[in-house]
Amino acid sequence: MSLWPELELVLPEVSKPARYIGGEGGMVEPEHHPSRVAWLLAYPDTYEIGLPNQGLQILYEILNERDDAVAERAYAPWVDMEAEMRAAGLPLFSVDTHRRAGEFDVLAFNLSAELVYTNLLNCIDLAGAPVRADQRADDDLLIGAGGHCTYNPEPLADFVDFFVLGDGEEVVSEINAAVSDWKRAGKRSRQSVLRALAAVEGVYVPSLYDVVYDGPALVSITPRFADVPAVVEKRTVADLAAWPYPKRQLVPLTEVVHDRLNVEVFRGCTRGCRFCQAGMITRPVRERPAEQVRTMVADGLARSGYDEVALTSLSTADFSGITEVVSATMDCGAGEVSVSLPSLRVDAFTVGLAAQIQRARRTGLTFAPEAGSWRMRQVINKLIDERDLYGAVESAFSQGWRRMKLYFLTGLPTETDVDTLAIGELARNCVELGRAHTKNPSVTVSLGGFVPKPFTPFQWFGQNTVAELQRKIFLLRDDIKRNRGVQMKWHDPKASLVEGIASRGDRRIGRVIEEVWRKGGTFQEWSEHFDYDRWTQAMDRHGLSVDWYVHRHRTEDEVLPWDQLSAGLHKDFLWQDWRDALNEVGLEDCRWTPCYDCGACTGYSIEHIVASAVPPAGGSQGTGQVPTGYQPPRAVEVHLSGVGERASS
Amino acid sequence: MNPNQAPRTRIRLRYSKAGRIRFTSHRDVARIWERSLRRTGLPVAQTEGFSPRAKLHFGLALATGYESEAEYLDVDFKCADVAAPDVLDALVSVLPDGIAATGGSVLLPGAMSLQQAVTSCDWDIELIDVTADDLAEWVDRVRGAATIVITRERKGQQITDDLAPQIRALEVGESTSRGVRLLATLGTQPRAARPSELLTVFEPQYRPVLIQRTRQWIEQDGARLEPLMVGAAPAQHTPVGVQ
Numbered sequence: 011m012s013l014w015p016e017l018e019l020v021l022p023e024v025s026k027p028a029r030y031i032g033g034e035g036g037m038v039e040p041e042h043h044p045s046r047v048a049w050l051l052a053y054p055d056t057y058e059i060g061l062p063n064q065g066l067q068i069l070y071e072i073l074n075e076r077d078d079a080v081a082e083r084a085y086a087p088w089v090d091m092e093a094e095m096r097a098a099g100l101p102l103f104s105v106d107t108h109r110r111a112g113e114f115d116v117l118a119f120n121l122s123a124e125l126v127y128t129n130l131l132n133c134i135d136l137a138g139a140p141v142r143a144d145q146r147a148d149d150d151l152l153i154g155a156g157g158h159c160t161y162n163p164e165p166l167a168d169f170v171d172f173f174v175l176g177d178g179e180e181v182v183s184e185i186n187a188a189v190s191d192w193k194r195a196g197k198r199s200r201q202s203v204l205r206a207l208a209a210v211e212g213v214y215v216p217s218l219y220d221v222v223y224d225g226p227a228l229v230s231i232t233p234r235f236a237d238v239p240a241v242v243e244k245r246t247v248a249d250l251a252a253w254p255y256p257k258r259q260l261v262p263l264t265e266v267v268h269d270r271l272n273v274e275v276f277r278g279c280t281r282g283c284r285f286c287q288a289g290m291i292t293r294p295v296r297e298r299p300a301e302q303v304r305t306m307v308a309d310g311l312a313r314s315g316y317d318e319v320a321l322t323s324l325s326t327a328d329f330s331g332i333t334e335v336v337s338a339t340m341d342c343g344a345g346e347v348s349v350s351l352p353s354l355r356v357d358a359f360t361v362g363l364a365a366q367i368q369r370a371r372r373t374g375l376t377f378a379p380e381a382g383s384w385r386m387r388q389v390i391n392k393l394i395d396e397r398d399l400y401g402a403v404e405s406a407f408s409q410g411w412r413r414m415k416l417y418f419l420t421g422l423p424t425e426t427d428v429d430t431l432a433i434g435e436l437a438r439n440c441v442e443l444g445r446a447h448t449k450n451p452s453v454t455v456s457l458g459g460f461v462p463k464p465f466t467p468f469q470w471f472g473q474n475t476v477a478e479l480q481r482k483i484f485l486l487r488d489d490i491k492r493n494r495g496v497q498m499k500w501h502d503p504k505a506s507l508v509e510g511i512a513s514r515g516d517r518r519i520g521r522v523i524e525e526v527w528r529k530g531g532t533f534q535e536w537s538e539h540f541d542y543d544r545w546t547q548a549m550d551r552h553g554l555s556v557d558w559y560v561h562r563h564r565t566e567d568e569v570l571p572w573d574q575l576s577a578g579l580h581k582d583f584l585w586q587d588w589r590d591a592l593n594e595v596g597l598e599d600c601r602w603t604p605c606y607d608c609g610a611c612t613g614y615s616i617e618h619i620v621a622s623a624v625p626p627a628g629g630s631q632g633t634g635q636v637p638t639g640y641q642p643p644r645a646v647e648v649h650l651s652g653v654g655e656r657a658s659s
Numbered sequence: 660m661n662p663n664q665a666p667r668t669r670i671r672l673r674y675s676k677a678g679r680i681r682f683t684s685h686r687d688v689a690r691i692w693e694r695s696l697r698r699t700g701l702p703v704a705q706t707e708g709f710s711p712r713a714k715l716h717f718g719l720a721l722a723t724g725y726e727s728e729a730e731y732l733d734v735d736f737k738c739a740d741v742a743a744p745d746v747l748d749a750l751v752s753v754l755p756d757g758i759a760a761t762g763g764s765v766l767l768p769g770a771m772s773l774q775q776a777v778t779s780c781d782w783d784i785e786l787i788d789v790t791a792d793d794l795a796e797w798v799d800r801v802r803g804a805a806t807i808v809i810t811r812e813r814k815g816q817q818i819t820d821d822l823a824p825q826i827r828a829l830e831v832g833e834s835t836s837r838g839v840r841l842l843a844t845l846g847t848q849p850r851a852a853r854p855s856e857l858l859t860v861f862e863p864q865y866r867p868v869l870i871q872r873t874r875q876w877i878e879q880d881g882a883r884l885e886p887l888m889v890g891a892a893p894a895q896h897t898p899v900g901v902q
Contacts, residue, residue, distance in 0.1 A: 019868065028683045031679040031682050031683070033680055033756060035755065261694065263680060263683050264683055264684070265686070265690065312698070313698070314694065314698075317697060346705070346711065
């Protein structure tokens with residue numbers, strides 16, 4: 011039954027009502043049937059943020075292609091809509107057929123950021139299910155979650171029935187089979203479906219594990235039954251070519267972020283940046299065949315009408331033959347299609363690539379050196395040389411760009427004020443390079459506070475305090491504020507602290523999340539709704555120490571809240587990499603150099619799929635070689651060797 | 660050849676907007692048209708410069724949430740031999756549910772823009788929690804008022820307008836399952852009067868459930884013309900779908 015007749019009375023009262031109407035190009039209005047498992051795929055943030063999520067769209071298509079499943083989508087209603095819904099007694103609903111959440115079997119969330127956790131609770135509540143998993147009846151909605159944040163699911167363990175680790179393309183059908191059996195049997199025993207789900211590789215059912223503490227310390231997380239795995243392994247799709255999804259990317263009727271055709275060109279990254287969780291948990295590198303990329307671009311443009319394509323991946327310029335692929339992409343649209351590469355390595359951004367990209371329209375350029383000093387970049391294993399950055403910036407200015415953004419982290423291990431201030435020096439030098447090409451070059455420094463993440467070498471590092479991050483931010487701000495052409499933006503250090511609580515928190519943090527939600531703390535990733543005091547007060551009230559959870563360095567023998575999970579990476583590899591970081595020792599990119607056995611390939615009998623045996627041309631490339639003929643634009647100290655970067659948008 | 664001197668065709672299209680897509684904004688609709696026209700593969704002219712865009716000229720904005728049977732836009736094509744029926748045919752399979760192109764005509768060079776030319780609009784407003792008799796009494800009061808002062812905010816300043824001369828026609832329409840229809844013709848020059856303003860001029864303030872623009876008019880030499888007829892090229896370019 012559609013809720014539309016009731017919704018259309020409410021929509022005139024709320025901001026941006028098009029968030030709730032669905033109707034996107036590519037939308038499916040599936041036929042529900044008792045023999046089909048009904049999935050409500052939810053993104054716990056606004057429609058504008060959630061709609062473009064590629065993971066959710068891929069699962070939406072795969073499930074709707076199955077005979078035994080249907081999938082629709084839901085997004086967190088904005089606060090004004092939530093108030094209207096609660097006043098009118100309207101539950102969470104799908105945007106596809108405006109069906110109430112309670113008519114589905116599974117409510118599955120994509121989790122990409124810690125600050126949305128309270129929204130997840132709010133969505134479960136709006137769906138009409140008990141928020142705590144142990145209070146759900148046999149036939150209540152099954153609550154699932156996937157996405158990068160599930161590599162530490164413990165803070166949400168009390169609320170989510172099952173978590174999925176890794177790529178979803180294959181495992182979603184196995185989960186569907188388990189839920190289908192339960193549904194056919196009349197949903198009589200919730201326990202039976204949870205046990206069946208726990209038997210699916212890549213699925214973690216937290217209620218089937220006992221957690222033991224000794225004071226503040228975590229002692230163990232162990233399965234309560236013999237058939238429940240002691241360690242849950244992530245899922246990895248061996249070959250991206252077998253999964254050319256989304257085939258029909260959703261084209262929204264209203265403006266969303268990343269409102270363009272997005273084609274994933276590869277998954278995984280082995281540049282080995284030590285702060286980067288995505289680069290650690292998505293190994294190995296799996297490139298999509300260039301021909302398939304071209305087909306997906308051409309088909310996608312024809313059916314969507316978009317005039318912009320983003321080629322997506324981590325560090326996209328690492329794709330074998332990227333310049334040719336960009337060139338072919340631009341040719342698809344007869345000169346009216348622009349290409350953006352949201353994640354760009356500075357040491358692969360060549361004049362040739364810059365020239366291709368700007369043929370139709372200059373999209374924004376963001377480079378991510380991540381750290382200002384060479385020493386700091388050795389620590390984080392992002393060994394791009396100043397020359398690489400200057401070369402990329404020079405290429406961009408020479409091809410007509412006038413402004414660019416540089417992304418940096420502060421609060422990194424061993425960071426001193428010399429490292430922080432080096433960021434200002436890099437930015438100033440970039441502006442100077444621009445003056446040769448344009449009268450008013452502009453460089454924006456975007457500074458984020460570093461939050462250590464599970465399954466990275468920095469998972470043992472004690473995060474900087476709010477005061478320390480704030481001090482470093484102001485130090486840099488004061489240093490560059492007199493420099494014409496350099497602007498600075500930064501992430502709120504208090505938000506970084508709350509991310510830190512959830513990022514490495516254990517199951518006890520669930521009480522804090524629940525309290526913040528009960529007191530109205532939704533949309534915490536939106537600065538106008540973020541309430542720092544609510545979080546710290548909830549920590550205090552539950553006797554949990556921010557210092558212990560966030561700022562404390564972990565020891566090698568400590569049990570971590572995610573030790574019962576595996577991203578393939580050997581824990582001793584991560585520990586050794588952490589020691590190497592402190593010793594400022596780099597590690598090369600294994601897609602072009604011999605395997606050092608981190609575990610991500612060997613553990614699952616899979617391999618890199620990379621068309622080119624050598625790194626892309628240009629820059630020092632983490633190969634230990636400076637290519638012949640490479641001319642640094644400025645006289646800077648020559649640094650050899652090293653590994654590259656995860657450039658991010 | 661200088662693209663500015665290239666042969667051009669300007670086609671005026673009429674379209675409807677109904678159903679759930681009515682909750683998209685004017686800006687959203689502009690983007691929908693850009694994407695839809697690109698999908699047709701028709702040779703739409705582009706702006707020059709740093710960030711080329713399709714040359715589309717929209718008429719009066721329709722408030723988010725309103726339906727319409729009579730929206731218009733002018734589209735420039737970069738060649739001389741584009742025919743309105745071909746454009747309408749090409750649009751059938753690319754426009755989203757709820758938006759349909761219902762007419763078109765080739766404009767003569769120099770035709771006035773829609774925003775300047777349109778002088779009034781007909782509105783069909785469905786109100787709930789009201790009887791036809793009460794509404795008739797309300798309509799009489801509105802029609803009998805010599806002046807109707809409304810206050811609105813513009814760039815942070817409070818501005819007062821007289822709505823009375825803008826109300827060209829007002830009557831009670833038929834009853835519906837939910838309420839009663841109010842039919843209004845409101846002027847659009849120099850500024851378009853809004854149905855929402857009309858509904859707030861006198862107590863009680865009735866609640867609309869659906870507001871639909873049914874016609875737009877261009878008054879010219881004492882006659883009211885449908886925008887497809889104004890500035891349309893004669894002979895071989897007979898307007899298509901004129902009401």
